[in-house]
Amino acid sequence: MSSRSKVAMTPKERIHATARGLPSDRVPVFYWIEAHTGCRLMAEYKPSGQWNRDLAAKFLWNRLKKGGYMQAAELWRFLPLLWDIHSYNFANAYGINLGADMVLASYATPNYSKWSYKKGHIDIIDIYNVGRKIGGGIYPDMIDPPVKKIDDLKNYRFPDATRDSLYDTFRRYRKQYPGHSIAAEAWGPHDWTSNQMIGLEKYMTWLIEYPDEIKSFMDRFIDHEIEIARRSIKAGADVVFIYDDYGYNNRPLISMKMWKEFMYPRLKKQVDAAHEDGALVCLHSCGYQMPFLEYYVEMGIDMLQSFQPAAGNDFHLAVDKYGDKLCFVTGIDIQRGESMTPEEYKQDIIACYRIGRAKNRHILGTTHEIQYTMPEDNLRILFKTVGEIQAGYYD
Numbered sequence: 001m002s003s004r005s006k007v008a009m010t011p012k013e014r015i016h017a018t019a020r021g022l023p024s025d026r027v028p029v030f031y032w033i034e035a036h037t038g039c040r041l042m043a044e045y046k047p048s049g050q051w052n053r054d055l056a057a058k059f060l061w062n063r064l065k066k067g068g069y070m071q072a073a074e075l076w077r078f079l080p081l082l083w084d085i086h087s088y089n090f091a092n093a094y095g096i097n098l099g100a101d102m103v104l105a106s107y108a109t110p111n112y113s114k115w116s117y118k119k120g121h122i123d124i125i126d127i128y129n130v131g132r133k134i135g136g137g138i139y140p141d142m143i144d145p146p147v148k149k150i151d152d153l154k155n156y157r158f159p160d161a162t163r164d165s166l167y168d169t170f171r172r173y174r175k176q177y178p179g180h181s182i183a184a185e186a187w188g189p190h191d192w193t194s195n196q197m198i199g200l201e202k203y204m205t206w207l208i209e210y211p212d213e214i215k216s217f218m219d220r221f222i223d224h225e226i227e228i229a230r231r232s233i234k235a236g237a238d239v240v241f242i243y244d245d246y247g248y249n250n251r252p253l254i255s256m257k258m259w260k261e262f263m264y265p266r267l268k269k270q271v272d273a274a275h276e277d278g279a280l281v282c283l284h285s286c287g288y289q290m291p292f293l294e295y296y297v298e299m300g301i302d303m304l305q306s307f308q309p310a311a312g313n314d315f316h317l318a319v320d321k322y323g324d325k326l327c328f329v330t331g332i333d334i335q336r337g338e339s340m341t342p343e344e345y346k347q348d349i350i351a352c353y354r355i356g357r358a359k360n361r362h363i364l365g366t367t368h369e370i371q372y373t374m375p376e377d378n379l380r381i382l383f384k385t386v387g388e389i390q391a392g393y394y395d
Helices: 011-019 036-045 052-064 074-086 090-098 150-154 164-176 191-198 200-209 211-235 254-261 264-276 291-297 313-323 342-359 375-388
Strands: 102-105 114-118 122-127 131-134 140-144 181-187 239-243 278-287 303-306 327-332 362-366
Touching: 011 181, 011 278, 011 362, 036 052, 036 090, 036 200, 052 074, 074 090, 074 114, 074 122, 074 131, 090 102, 102 164, 122 200, 150 211, 164 181, 164 211, 181 211, 191 200, 191 211, 191 264, 200 211, 211 239, 211 254, 211 264, 211 303, 254 291, 264 278, 264 291, 291 313, 303 362, 313 327, 327 342, 342 362, 342 375
Parallel strands: 102 181, 181 239, 239 278, 278 303, 303 327, 327 362
Antiparallel strands: 114 122, 122 131, 131 140
16 A cells, blocks of 8 residues: 555645655546547537637537548548647646646647648648648658758758747646646657658668767757757746657567667756756657666656556556656556446556555556547546546545
8 A cells, every 4th residue: 555645735746746756645647638539528528618619629529520530521630630739738738627637738839830721631841841641540640751861860950949939838837727737748869850850761771870870860859859848847847748659569669779879868868957957757658668667767767658558568567666766657548448348447447556556656647648539438437437546436
């Protein structure tokens, strides 16, 4: 049984205490909500309380639903994403209405800054000069990376991140949610450079053929991301939420030797910079994470999200070995949860909660964004079960 504080805490106090292994009044909660799901939840589950936002959410959700979801016109698949960004990340902020202790937000509008709609098709260019299109799903896929040849790595210029107004989201959230944790999105050395700036196949080849050039590019990128994180913290964020996927199913994406050479020192530099500015660090990394845990602890990462069971991660073993050194943000399985019965889903969430609380460093969180494809009964049991856990029913 983990120790519990008898003193009621603010959500921010709860997040910070749990991340450090200190007593908290209850388990903190983190919901990561995809934009289309946010529209669905406001339209069909629980209104946000802002009539204009609820009206827009209902309209966009109905257009997506009537259009056949994945078969809906590109415009209706794209607009919820665009609205989410230009409406201060409304989908994740909506999680506070559902009892979340931490809200995830991004600086400026890092995606979809330029877009055009012609003959039913949407062309997008983001501020990193990445060309995108809405493909067969709901996300804008990278189709035209800005780095096409090795010389482009040296010549590429990152967008200006120093303009103060780019960080208004954090000022607004700090004013609107003074007692909550506000997590600022950032990117690690691997994910954005591989999947967006270069393209995965070329990137993997260049890691071997041009290691020095890749490292130099990563160094410049990390300096850029540290600048963003520092300004986000100054504007009100208290957590830096770093995206960097290192795992596949049951194995890392690249060898551990290469990961330690390319990723470790640059990720540690980000972690150290955030800590110097007084923020916690939460790493989001999909896929198999077991080989990385000792290194996360070594470099001082405070929280790890998402720790997906479907990728082969053993939560019980991880908590037993590292639960007193690393806070796990997990326990609400989004991938497997869609195929469970409501009762199976409920019991799975409760079981994960009971594993996580053993070392007092567990934030009950989703293993990825909640998708609009989650069955309605499972959505309802998810929020009901988490509410019961927050009330102490399963202690």
